[in-house]
Amino acid sequence: MSSPQDEARAPAPSAGPVAPRGAATRPGWLAPTVAVVLAAAIAAVWIDERNGERHLRTEVAQRLSEMEGSDKATRAAVRDVQDNLRDAQAKISLLENRLAESQTQQAALEALYRELAPARDEWALTEIEQVLMLASQQLQIAGNVSGALAALQLADTKLQRLDRPQFVPLRRALARDMERLRAVPYVDVAGISLRLDQAIAAVDVLPLALEERLPMAAAEKPPENEPAWRRFLREAWQDVRQLVRVENIDKPEAPLLTPSQQFFLRQNLKLRLLAARFDLLFRDQANFRADLGAAEAWLKKYFDTRVQSVQQMVTLLSEVKKTEMGAELPGLAASLDAVRVLQLAREKKLR
Numbered sequence: 001m002s003s004p005q006d007e008a009r010a011p012a013p014s015a016g017p018v019a020p021r022g023a024a025t026r027p028g029w030l031a032p033t034v035a036v037v038l039a040a041a042i043a044a045v046w047i048d049e050r051n052g053e054r055h056l057r058t059e060v061a062q063r064l065s066e067m068e069g070s071d072k073a074t075r076a077a078v079r080d081v082q083d084n085l086r087d088a089q090a091k092i093s094l095l096e097n098r099l100a101e102s103q104t105q106q107a108a109l110e111a112l113y114r115e116l117a118p119a120r121d122e123w124a125l126t127e128i129e130q131v132l133m134l135a136s137q138q139l140q141i142a143g144n145v146s147g148a149l150a151a152l153q154l155a156d157t158k159l160q161r162l163d164r165p166q167f168v169p170l171r172r173a174l175a176r177d178m179e180r181l182r183a184v185p186y187v188d189v190a191g192i193s194l195r196l197d198q199a200i201a202a203v204d205v206l207p208l209a210l211e212e213r214l215p216m217a218a219a220e221k222p223p224e225n226e227p228a229w230r231r232f233l234r235e236a237w238q239d240v241r242q243l244v245r246v247e248n249i250d251k252p253e254a255p256l257l258t259p260s261q262q263f264f265l266r267q268n269l270k271l272r273l274l275a276a277r278f279d280l281l282f283r284d285q286a287n288f289r290a291d292l293g294a295a296e297a298w299l300k301k302y303f304d305t306r307v308q309s310v311q312q313m314v315t316l317l318s319e320v321k322k323t324e325m326g327a328e329l330p331g332l333a334a335s336l337d338a339v340r341v342l343q344l345a346r347e348k349k350l351r
Contacts, residue, residue: 122346124162128155128170129339136332143189143283143329149181152335166342173338180330187325189280195320196277199313200270206313207304208265210256257302269298276320285325292321 135151138144156174159167226234257265272295279288296317303310 121162121164122343124158125339125343125346128158129336129343131155132332132336132339136336139329139331141281143187143281145181145184145186145329148332149178152178152181152332155335166345170335170338170342173334177330177332177335184329185324187280187283187323192280192320192323193277195316196273196280199316200273202309202313203266203269203273206266206299206310207307208257208262209302209304265298265302269295272298280323280325283325283329285323288323288325289321292317296321 131151131154135148138147138151152174156171156178159171159174272291276288276291276295279285279291296314299305299310299314299317305311305314
């Protein structure tokens with residue numbers, strides 16, 4: 001860089017064409033103006049850049065804060081999802097354990113069922129045999145058709161629940177026996193027995209024919225202001241009338257019975273009615289009608305048939321005597337034989 005002294009020592013340049021005076025002064029004010037304009041432009045650009053940079057920083061900060069908040073929410077959601085996943089995995093593990101336990105229990109139950117199934121069938125056959133034997137006894141001893149039919153229906157229902165093919169012959173035998181029992185005429189054994197019991201209880205109070213009494217004549221009302229002598233004669237005449245009784249005999253005279261004979265008559269009548277009741281239980285129709293006929297004949301011969309209680313008993317015996325008991329009761333041998341055949345077959349398989 002040259003100093004001012006060097007510039008003074010240097011030779012002056014050659015004179016060229018001389019410019020006008022006014023033109024030499026123009027660059028002096030134009031340069032500062034351009035400089036100011038450039039500086040202002042530079043300052044404006046710088047300020048604008050600073051403002052843009054500040055705005056950018058602000059926006060970036062806002063975006064960063066929003067991203068940070070979103071990141072926190074995302075992390076919280078991820079934590080919740082992880083917690084839920086852990087809970088779900090724990091529940092799935094618990095369910096898998098329980099499923100494994102249930103499968104184990106089911107396998108054990110199936111094995112136990114396979115072991116107990118033969119024993120169950122054997123118990124069922126034994127129970128059905130006992131039921132059939134009780135029903136057969138009811139038929140033979142008491143003639144209880146309804147009870148025997150209910151027992152057969154119970155046995156058939158039990159076999160239906162078991163649903164075994166080998167029990168089909170037994171069910172067929174039960175069906176045949178039930179049809180035979182349904183064909184038996186219905187007899188109200190309980191109702192007829194109750195009526196016979198009432199008749200037996202009433203025998204002791206039935207009046208005998210030898211105790212028959214005529215109705216007392218109504219006493220005449222004495223007239224008012226009757227003289228004493230007429231009242232005496234009237235009372236004497238009434239006493240005389242009581243000493244003599246005139247009757248028209250239109251039927252044989254009632255047999256005379258001593259007190260001991262009267263006692264045995266009533267006891268024999270009770271025994272006849274009791275025998276008729278047993279005949280009813282055994283469905284012995286011939287003896288049933290014979291006992292009731294004998295009791296009815298004794299009532300008409302030895303008891304006062306004009307009394308209402310005697311008439312009611314005679315009517316009762318005549319109505320009960322008409323009861324139809326049907327033929328002989330069927331047995332249950334076919335069903336019992338079918339049960340025993342199944343039991344023998346099971347015993348052979350076990351051997």
